Structures are given as C-alpha cells and as structure tokens.
Amino acid sequence: MTTQEPTNAENWAKPVDSLHIAHDLPDHAINLNVEGKRVASMTSGFGKMWQKTYRVRLDGARVAPQQVVKVWKEHFPEFWQKGQHFFGPMASISPGDVALINVKTGGVKLSTGILVLYADDVSFSFMTPEGHMFTGMITFSARELEDGVTQAEIVALVRAQDPIYELGMMTMGSGAEDRQWLHVLRSLAAHFGVEGKPTLEKICVDRKRQWKRFGNVRRSAAIRTVFYSVTRPLRRKEKTRASA
Amino acid sequence: MDFSADVRQIDGLAVIDLHGEIMAGADDALTSGFVRATTGNTGPVLLNFADVSYINSTGIALIVGLLAEARASDRRILVSGLTDHYKDIFEITRISDFVTMCDDEESAAAAAKA
Numbered sequence: 001m002t003t004q005e006p007t008n009a010e011n012w013a014k015p016v017d018s019l020h021i022a023h024d025l026p027d028h029a030i031n032l033n034v035e036g037k038r039v040a041s042m043t044s045g046f047g048k049m050w051q052k053t054y055r056v057r058l059d060g061a062r063v064a065p066q067q068v069v070k071v072w073k074e075h076f077p078e079f080w081q082k083g084q085h086f087f088g089p090m091a092s093i094s095p096g097d098v099a100l101i102n103v104k105t106g107g108v109k110l111s112t113g114i115l116v117l118y119a120d121d122v123s124f125s126f127m128t129p130e131g132h133m134f135t136g137m138i139t140f141s142a143r144e145l146e147d148g149v150t151q152a153e154i155v156a157l158v159r160a161q162d163p164i165y166e167l168g169m170m171t172m173g174s175g176a177e178d179r180q181w182l183h184v185l186r187s188l189a190a191h192f193g194v195e196g197k198p199t200l201e202k203i204c205v206d207r208k209r210q211w212k213r214f215g216n217v218r219r220s221a222a223i224r225t226v227f228y229s230v231t232r233p234l235r236r237k238e239k240t241r242a243s244a
Numbered sequence: 245m246d247f248s249a250d251v252r253q254i255d256g257l258a259v260i261d262l263h264g265e266i267m268a269g270a271d272d273a274l275t276s277g278f279v280r281a282t283t284g285n286t287g288p289v290l291l292n293f294a295d296v297s298y299i300n301s302t303g304i305a306l307i308v309g310l311l312a313e314a315r316a317s318d319r320r321i322l323v324s325g326l327t328d329h330y331k332d333i334f335e336i337t338r339i340s341d342f343v344t345m346c347d348d349e350e351s352a353a354a355a356a357k358a
Contacts, residue, residue, distance in 0.1 A: 008300060012329070012336075014332075015332045016336070042337050042339060043312060043341070044338070120300065137337070139301050143268075205312045
C-alpha cells in the first residue's frame with residue numbers, strides 16, 4: 001500500500017458524507033434536493049450511459065486556456081441560458097464547493113445541485129447528487145489545439161438517474177441539455193469577442209439500462225420539486241393563518 | 245510523464261499495470277490495455293495503480309468509461325495500488341461501489357478467487 005500525496009491533491013474535493021451549501025442564497029432560490037444528499041454514484045444510474053462532448057474553437061481570440069478557464073470559473077452562472085440559475089459561491093469555483101441549480105428542463109422545474117469534484121487551472125468538474133436528472137460527471141476545460149487556437153470543451157459522462165428521467169431524456173430532456181451547454185459555449189466565446197460555432201459529439205458508452213436501479217425514482221428531484229411547487233399555495237395559506 | 249498500460253496474467257487473473265499519469269491523453273493506451281486483457285478472457289480484471297503518479301478528473305472519467313464497458317459484459321473489476329488520496333477519490337465518486345478495492349496484487353488475486 002502506498003501513502004504518498006499526489007501532486008494535485010488540492011485540486012480534488014475532500015470526502016464528504018453528505019452535501020451542504022455553505023454560501024448564502026437569494027430569497028427566490030428553491031433549495032431542495034441538495035442539503036444532506038449524497039453524491040450520486042457515477043455508475044449507478046438507470047439509463048444508457050452517454051459521453052457527450054461539446055466544443056467551441058475560439059478563433060481569433062488570443063487567449064490562453066488558463067485565462068479561459070479562469071473567466072469560466074469566475075463568471076460561470078452568467079453564461080447560462082435565461083431562466084436557468086446556478087447559485088454558486090460568489091468568488092469562483094473551487095474543489096468541494098456545493099452549488100444550487102434551479103432549472104427548467106423538458107418543461108419540468110427542477111431544484112438540484114452539484115459538487116465541484118475537481119478544479120485546476122485548465123479544467124473543473126462537477127458531480128451530481130442523488131435525485132438529479134442524471135448521474136455522472138461533467139468536465140469543463142480548455143486547451144490549445146495544434147493550430148494554436150484555444151478550444152473550450154464540455155464533456156458530460158452521464159446516464160439518466162431513473163426511468164422517468166430516461167424517458168424525459170429520450171424525448172425533450174437531452175435536447176434541452178444540449179441547448180444549454182451549446183449556449184454556454186457560445187456565451188463563453190462571445191465573452192472573448194468570438195462568434196462561436198459549438199459542436200456536439202455523442203457516444204453511447206453503455207447501451208444497457210440498469211433495471212435494478214428502477215427504484216432510484218423515489219429520490220427524484222423533479223418529483224420532489226413538482227410536489228413542492230404544487231403544495232406551495234397551501235403552505236402560504238397555512239403561514240398566513242398562523243401569523244393572523 | 246506519458247501513460248502506458250501493460251497486460252499480464254497471474255493465476256487466471258488478467259492484470260493491467262498502469263504507468264504514469266491518467267489524463268486526457270491516456271485514452272488510447274487505457275482502452276487498448278483493456279481490450280488486450282479481455283480478449284479471449286471472460287474472467288475478472290485487476291487494474292494495478294501502483295505506478296500511477298497522477299490522475300485528474302478527465303482520467304477519472306476514462307476509468308468510469310472503462311467500468312461501464314466492463315459492466316456491459318458483466319465483468320468484475322478489481323483495483324490495487326491506489327494511494328490513500330486516490331482511494332478517497334474513488335470513495336467520493338463512488339467508483340468504489342462498483343470495483344473490489346484491494347491493497348495489493350496478492351490480496352486482489354485472493355479476492356478474485358473468492
């Protein structure tokens with residue numbers, strides 16, 4: 001057994017039993033499905049496993065990969081589509097951070113989150129909690145291509161976490177996710193003065209559905225968020241009655 | 245430091261000795277090592293990390309991809325030689341749920357027979 005520390009230990013999140021959001025959130029943020037949740041195992045989802053790679057060349061921008069990733073980490077929520085919210089720490093993205101996500105995907109409102117698993121000067125990676133629409137890891141990175149152009153890249157290695165999400169991903173969810181990340185890359189390119197033309201490559205890593213994971217549906221963040229939204233007026237009424 | 249993967253057999257167990265840094269460029273060598281270890285062999289595979297000096301998040305994604313491939317063919321995967329730090333990473337990512345974690349090759353060989 002070896003015990004020496006690797007050179008990049010500080011780039012990784014420390015082990016945690018459950019997730020906790022350590023920063024303040026705005027009043028309108030819906031904080032469900034993150035606090036106290038465990039990180040979802042990367043191979044424990046239900047659906048087919050996909051590797052999706054989104055890329056954009058920053059032609060004409062004289063910018064190093066390190067600078068691209070620095071900006072990406074510092075302004076991450078600003079590159080998202082309108083109506084999709086990432087509530088992370090104010091400063092930047094660092095290993096071990098837990099951020100809240102409020103999104104609308106495939107017509108369904110969802111409150112969920114991510115753990116920043118890894119971050120260095122040319123990349124950072126997120127993992128999802130149990131109940132998120134997919135289990136897996138998303139890595140955001142930049143590198144210099146052989147022709148000297150810097151390229152920004154998002155690689156998602158994911159599988160739908162339960163049968164409902166799998167159905168959603170087969171119909172509208174996957175397209176919504178693709179639009180989101182392609183939008184992020186276009187926005188990132190625009191930040192550097194480039195009209196980006198992002199591309200998408202999809203590879204099915206594992207075609208088998210894991211039927212023994214059917215029960216993941218009981219942790220579904222979408223179901224919990226829908227239930228929360230539907231019962232909100234009742235809670236307001238109760239609150240008003242109690243304070244009267 | 246580059247990455248390479250050597251394959252050998254010990255007592256019916258296919259061992260992939262991983263050398264160097266597991267990051268973006270390791271994809272081809274890792275896949276090729278896995279193909280060599282599994283061609284004509286339906287048994288378990290041991291990934292030996294004793295000579296791995298560095299893994300980044302892209303490297304972890306490559307390992308997850310390999311596990312998905314192994315799972316697709318119902319193949320058992322064992323790992324050995326991880327530093328304490330990377331054992332933690334395997335715990336955080338819960339890769340440890342899907343592999344048999346062993347301290348060394350000898351205990352992996354024994355676990356493979358169990």
